[in-house]
Amino acid sequence: MSDNNAVKKQASGDEAALLPPVDVIEDASGITLYADLPGVPKDKLHLQVEADTLTIEGEIDLEMPAGMEASHAEVNLPRYRRVFTLSKELDANKVGAEFSQGVLKLTIPKAEHAQPRKVEVKIL
Amino acid sequence: MMYRSLFPRDALAELDRLQREMQQTFRLSPSIRGIARGGFPAMNVGGTQQSVEIYAFAPGIDPATLDVQIEKGVLTVAGERKLTAPGEDATVHIDERFAGRFRRVVTLPDDIDPAAVDAKYRDGVLRISIARKQSAQPRRITIQ
Numbered sequence: 294m295s296d297n298n299a300v301k302k303q304a305s306g307d308e309a310a311l312l313p314p315v316d317v318i319e320d321a322s323g324i325t326l327y328a329d330l331p332g333v334p335k336d337k338l339h340l341q342v343e344a345d346t347l348t349i350e351g352e353i354d355l356e357m358p359a360g361m362e363a364s365h366a367e368v369n370l371p372r373y374r375r376v377f378t379l380s381k382e383l384d385a386n387k388v389g390a391e392f393s394q395g396v397l398k399l400t401i402p403k404a405e406h407a408q409p410r411k412v413e414v415k416i417l
Numbered sequence: 418m419m420y421r422s423l424f425p426r427d428a429l430a431e432l433d434r435l436q437r438e439m440q441q442t443f444r445l446s447p448s449i450r451g452i453a454r455g456g457f458p459a460m461n462v463g464g465t466q467q468s469v470e471i472y473a474f475a476p477g478i479d480p481a482t483l484d485v486q487i488e489k490g491v492l493t494v495a496g497e498r499k500l501t502a503p504g505e506d507a508t509v510h511i512d513e514r515f516a517g518r519f520r521r522v523v524t525l526p527d528d529i530d531p532a533a534v535d536a537k538y539r540d541g542v543l544r545i546s547i548a549r550k551q552s553a554q555p556r557r558i559t560i561q
Contacts (some may be wrong), residue, residue: 315514366460
């Protein structure tokens with residue numbers, strides 16, 4: 294699994310987007326990815342797995358009073374986007390996703406055949 | 418010999434104008450506390466004639482543990498973000514998300530009413546809405 298944001302631009306539009314911070318943790322069963330997407334409601338989160346490319350996209354939707362003028366903005370774009378390339382041993386069909394309070398948790402299991410196996414060495 | 422300035426007069430005036438414009442863009446500054454970029458939580462500040470709106474982007478936090486205070490015209494947002502620790506046999510490939518205690522401070526304008534504050538936490542964003550004092554709001558005066 295590698296990060297290819299610098300290269301990937303053709304995905305879904307050339308609109309500028311924020312790069313959400315992520316944590317990626319791997320254990321024997323697979324990979325767990327956490328991404329911070331504050332301000333994105335559930336219905337504006339878009340996840341896509343196409344071939345070996347995982348795309349995380351979200352649109353920020355904040356309640357704002359009419360006529361508000363921004364005087365300081367650190368979050369200065371209305372969307373997040375980040376693209377990852379999955380490796381072969383991951384099972385892209387079994388990606389599990391949870392999203393709450395702006396935190397996305399993705400679990401990508403390893404394919405059955407890629408699960409670690411203990412190889413017994415027989416001494417003859 | 419005629420004196421010639423190194424900087425023509427209009428260029429200096431232009432610089433002056435640019436500087437003034439920049440200061441106006443950041444209405445809350447210049448502040449002695451500054452507003453640090455890249456801190457956690459990221460903050461957006463805006464306002465209308467009726468209120469000042471502060472958005473703190475703090476995902477994955479139990480709102481009950483957030484500490485929001487207004488004292489002497491200064492707003493403080495503090496708390497702690499705990500992340501689930503990876504298991505013993507796990508490998509961490511990317512570690513970018515903020516973890517630990519945080520504290521951010523914003524200097525508020527003078528005309529706010531510290532008693533009229535409303536704070537909501539939704540989709541990982543804390544929105545603090547502070548009303549401006551009635552007396553500070555623009556009023557139309559009817560001419561008799």
